[in-house]
Amino acid sequence: MIWLVALPAPLVRTALSSTAATVKPIWLRRGNRRTSFTLPPPAPAEPSTSASWIIDIMSSVHGTESLLQMITVKAFPVVGSGEKAKDPIFGLTMGSGSQSPADVFRWFCVESGMPDNPPVLLVHGFPSQAYSYRKILPILSKDYHPIAFDWIGFGFSDKPQPGYGFNYTLNEYVSSLESLINSLGIDKVSLVVQGYFSPVVVKYASKHQQKLNHLILLNPPLTSKHAKLPSSLSIFSNFLLGEIFSQDPLRASDKALTSCGPYKMKEDDAMVYRRPYLTSGSSGFALNAISRGMRKELKNYVEETRMILKDENWKVKTTICWGQRDRWLSYDGxxxxxxxxxxxxxxxxxxxxxVQEDSGEELGKLIMEIVGRRVQL
Known part of the structure; x- marks a missing residue:
């Protein structure tokens, strides 16, 4: 299977990354017909103020030919005067990757399956990307319409400089999730969320219980011991060191993802996770800001999550899936x-x-089983 990442529009032909070794045919499905086209050979990159790039990465998901469509969704209005973001140290105008769009933020999404099927929204954790669900999407696409997305500040979605339209607070993430779901035109949805973004999704769900078929939480922070970021994540919020380490592609992606469990990252996968940090400093600035926000707000959000899930008014059918080899969150309690x-x-x-990295196929089948019993249209 070929994993394509494209911005700013779905199925747009732009210059391939120079890391692409060969040109391969891409299979597309339109209705009942399946056609193919071949992307042009790599062209020299040209400076541009708009985000436009394609990465082609071979993903070893057992040779499935399931269609994965990449789309850019506009959601959550930009707040502020529209002033150009400037470097906080030297006061120089920053590059396009750190600037907010004029009106609405752009979210990178991956969808699969038929749009008429029941939707399942796959929400990545901190720090990660929609790419983490690459093993899950083909499994769910048989009977559902799975959609994975990159949060603002992550992967291939917009990454504005903090203070210029987005401040990376957890409350903003709750509101932006609501905006994204509305922009996707989803009336009823099953939500799957991993790790430290679980409290954000639980808070959203508490305000929109009528929209949820099911909520599946993958290793969420649930106890008082979970209310503090592990050192491998909190380091990004430290004074000076955090700003340095958040610009290190290896520390920000590889080390952060492999220090929390048994996952052994393949080089092809590592390159997808590194790419945002290799192409622009905006990813590092966003990581630093998100870490600061998490460090400040996580305790209150974990307490609120516990209250919501224990409340007798909580009616959403909820399942906790727990990877027992988690090195960040203790199973105690x-x-x-x-x-x-x-x-x-x-x-x-x-x-x-x-969990989706370590036991992707097992988790995909588990989600099918859980959602299949309770889905409503």
Missing amino acids: VEEFCKDSKLKMVELPMAGHH
């Missing part, structure tokens, strides 16, 4: 909380914090 809250609990003994 999780099972007890699920019993007290009457939440379904599923343990994955071979998975770490990033």
Whole structure:
């Protein structure tokens, strides 16, 4: 299977990255017909104020030919005067990657399956990308319409300089998720969310219970011990060191993703995660800001998550999937909380914090089973 990442528009032909070794045919499905085209050979990159790039990465997902369509969705209005973002140290105008768009933020999304099928929204954690669900999308696409997206500040979505239209607070992420779901035109949805963005999604869900068929939380922070970021993430919020380390592609992607469990990253996968940090400093600035926001707000959000899930007014059918080899979040107290809250609990003994990376196929089948029993149109 070929994983394509394209901005700013779906299926746009732009210059291939110089890392692309060969030119390969791309299979597309239009209705009942399947056609193919071949992307042109790499062309020299030209300076541009707009984000336009394509990455082609071979992904070893057992040779499936499931269609993955890349789209850019506009959601969540830009707030502010529209002033150009400037370097906080030297006061120089920053590059296009750090600037907010004129009106609405652009979100990079990957979708698969038929649009008429029940939607399943796949929400990545911190720090990660929609790419983490690459093993899940083909499995769900048989019966559902799975959509994975990059949060603002992550992957291939917009990454404005903090203070210029977006401040990377958790409250902003709650509001922006609502805007994205509305822009996607989704009336009823099953939500799957991983890790430290779980409290954000739970807060959104508490305000829109009528829109949810099911909520699946993958290794969410649920206890008081979980209210503090691990050192491999909190380092990005440290004074001076955080600003340096957040610009290091290896530390910001590889080390952060592999330090939390048994996941062994392949080089092809690593390049996808590194790419945002290699192409622009905006990814590092965003990572630093998000880390600061998490460090400041996570404790209150975890407490609020516990209250919401325990509340007798909570009606959303909720399942906790827990990778038991998580090195960031302790399992102590999780099972007890699920019993007290009457939440379904599923343990994955071979998975770490990033369940979708460690046990992707197993998780995909599990999501199919959970959502399949309760989905409503």
